[in-house]
Amino acid sequence: MSKIESIKEGFNIPSGLSLAAGVIILLGAITSWIWHMTFFPQMGWMMGAPWFTAMMTGTSIIGSVSGAMVILGAIMMSQKPHESHKWGVIVLIFSLLSFFGMGGFLIGAVLGIIGGTLALAKR
Numbered sequence: 001m002s003k004i005e006s007i008k009e010g011f012n013i014p015s016g017l018s019l020a021a022g023v024i025i026l027l028g029a030i031t032s033w034i035w036h037m038t039f040f041p042q043m044g045w046m047m048g049a050p051w052f053t054a055m056m057t058g059t060s061i062i063g064s065v066s067g068a069m070v071i072l073g074a075i076m077m078s079q080k081p082h083e084s085h086k087w088g089v090i091v092l093i094f095s096l097l098s099f100f101g102m103g104g105f106l107i108g109a110v111l112g113i114i115g116g117t118l119a120l121a122k123r
Contacts, residue, residue, distance in 0.1 A: 014084065014122060015077035017115030018091045022070030024108030025098045029063025032056070032102050063101025069094040070112050077119055088119025 011019065036056040073091035077084045095112025103109035 011074075011078045012081075014088065014115045014119035015074045017111050017118065018070055018074035018077060021091075021095060021104065021108045021110075021112030021115055022067050022072075022074055024067075024111065025063060025070055025095070025101070025104030026067030028102050028104040028108055029060050029067055032063065033060035036060075059101045061101070063098055063104070066094040066098035066101055067104065067108070070098070070108075074115070084119045084122060088116045088122075090116075091119065092116030 033056070036053075040056075070091050073087040073094070077087040077091070080087070091112055093116075095109050095116055098104060098109045098112065104112075
């Protein structure tokens, strides 16, 4: 039995990748929201459509919720390793959903997909 397989509690590779993914997704959503609200608050007026600001806010909210759920899934994977399949599914779903909220600079979503898949494949 390898050292990685002998760890019963604590962060392992799937939960560590998922935690990194959740943090990156959350930082991406916050950065996107700050960027659009600071530098482009008049874009809706300039484009002639108020939906632009609503769209940017909506994608930031999707990214924030996705990042928070991926972080929660990573923490629960490490705290309750016997339920890692359930939390792996949650990490996988919210990592895919984060693509609608910029996906944590794309790397966050990819890391979350890898972490969720590894949690599902772990026996």
